[in-house]
Amino acid sequence: MSILVVGSVALDTVETPFTTVNETLGGAASYFTTAASLYTQVNLVAIVGSDFPREHLEFWRHRPVNLDGLQIKEGRTFRWTARYHMDMNARDTLETQLGVYADFHPHIPQTYRSSELLFLANIQPQLQLEVLEQVPRANLTVLDTMELWIMTTRSELTEVIKRVDVLLMSEEEIRQYTNRPGIVAGVRQLLEMGLHYVVVKQGSYGALLFGADGTFFSAPTYPLEEVIDPTGAGDAFAGGFLGYLSQVDLQANGHYTIDEIKRGVVHGNIIGSYVCEDFSIDRLRTLTIGDIATRYLRLVEYSHFDPNWHSR
Ligand code: AMP
Secondary structure, eight states: OOEEEEOOOEEEEEEOSSOEEEEEEEOHHHHHHHHHTTTSOEEEEEEEETTSOHHHHHHHHTTTEEEEEEEEESSOOEEEEEEEOSSTTOEEEEEEEOGGGGGOOOOOOGGGTTOSEEEEOSSOHHHHHHHHHHOTTOSEEEEEOOHHHHHHOHHHHHHHHHTOSEEEEEHHHHHHHHOOSSHHHHHHHHHTTTOSEEEEEOGGGOEEEEETTSOEEEEOOOOOSOOSOOTTHHHHHHHHHHHHHTTSOOOTTSOOOHHHHHHHHHHHHHHHHHHTTSSTTHHHHHOOHHHHHHHHHHHHHHHOOOSOOOOO
């Protein structure tokens, strides 16, 4: 199954307490595309300016990535600058320059319209709605968003949430959107909007899966010795999640089994952990399915405990 992704392709400047990298490949769709293309064909819809380094396109051309939907327009590529704190779960956005995204409207090429899986990566909710209009029949639709859209375009974001199957949000975003202090109550409110699943991203602490059917699953994180740059971990998570699901058979009712959804969340966690080991998408350039399999087994070992216990 191929995956259609719409989102930002950017040039990021990232400052950590130890290093700064300038105008490196970033953007939600870039992380997703690179991660998911380890599993299957990815159909990318995005826009870049005439200043976008061609070497990044060359890299994707060596992967199963279709670039027919990538618009290249005269002007400047989207740029984003951020600074991380010593606790790398916290960051400040210093600058966002929309560049060619200011006038962007996604056009989904005919060849992409049969994509069974759709990822609406971080981008203006209005544009995510335009995509849903063009691809109304995907098997599974996953949505990511950010604080900016919760604060500035809440009603459009609400429209998108009502039309997708799975929502990825950080704990903080759930509090901001639902106005509830507790995550479980916030997630319940979101599930009542018609979502099948909500995945709560917890940064270096893993991820929680909540299902409309009552499912709860806590996916452990991989204990990294050193985090170099956590940018894009959420998008890489989505790439691992949907990438894994792209290889799995659906049940007769057209849905995934809950065990497959859980495995997908674990794949997401694993790719999210790898991406933090280097700047930009760099760790994903050399990552293999074999590396993912090794970390998968480690996570089983780290999180399994014996259900049998005895009291004296
Ligand atoms: P994450 O760390 O998963 O939140 O993703 C970070 C990526 O999102 C960076 O590579 C940025 O280029 C991209 N990004 C930041 N702000 C925006 C925005 N307003 N719209 C779209 N993408 C953004």
